[in-house]
Amino acid sequence: MTGQALLVTRDSSLREELTRLAAAAGAPVVSAPDSGAALRAWGAAGLVLVGGDLASEVAAAAPPRRSRVGLVTWGAQPDGLFRAAVDLGAESVIELPEGAGWLTELMGDLGEDRPARGLVLGVVGGSGGVGATTVACALGQMAGRPSAVVDLDPLGPGLDRVLGMEELGGIRWADLGTSSGRLNARALREAMPHRDGLAVLTFRGTEGGVDRVAVRECLAAVRRGHDTVVIDLPRTGGEMWDEVVPRCGVVLVVVEPTVTGVASASRVVAALPDRGRARLVVRSGGISPDAVARALDVSCVAVLPTYKRVGESIDLGFGPVRSRSERIARAMRGILSEVAA
Structure with missing residues (x-):
């Protein structure tokens, strides 16, 4: 489906209002003044909004069932319109002007449903000082675009610093405050500090924790707006x-x-709600990776040797991965391939 909204109505005032809301959301629109025009554009639109004035006419034409269909009316729903909504397969009936804000958010996310791998990776250190944050950032650098790394460890160094983005403008957790309600995925992606298709959401300075509800809504929007999301998890x-x-x-x-x-x-693994989702990344040296995997009863997807140039690369502002031909880049590609399989 395209990122266009199909507006099906002959009511000029309703069409003007829907067009205005779409413009505010940055969503392109195409209009259909009757059921015939609606059927021709029905399957290709990213979102279909049928005005109450044409609901019965369009329902009688028996358009094919699809997702993201809404019925829009001025004020309270007239008698008999519910039957038309059911026949259309409408997921919601939106009453204007009360539903204008929600409708704008809905149109703002047009085009954000990506054919992504659906990969959301959490990264956590099994103990302190093992380089979990570095691994999270390196995975973000090597993931498909667009991708994002999300910082949920307020005691960490700050992912923007590790990735060399601390001087870039954009929102941090403090700017989102106690956000509630559905966030616009595209607007959030553009507002986050980003470079070369990689965005970062992190803490500012000595900023403390963040509201749980705000995290829930932000993660949902980040996931809608990016193909791959890597989360630097707290160990607390x-x-x-x-x-x-x-x-x-x-x-x-x-x-x-x-x-x-x-x-x-072993304590970190025991705290996971679903042990089956855990995978190990074992540093080189010491106990063999196979023995570590057996002891923790979790499979190992990678062994990471010490990469001498990583610290220098971070200090120079390149992030952990300076070149895609480096050993660390190959290791991260291997991890991504393993977990996405």
């Missing part, structure tokens, strides 16, 4: 852990292959 557990971890398709636990590192990682 608590309500933010409970809110975010279940939304991750895969959780990568970065493990130091020592007795204490594996013991600490």
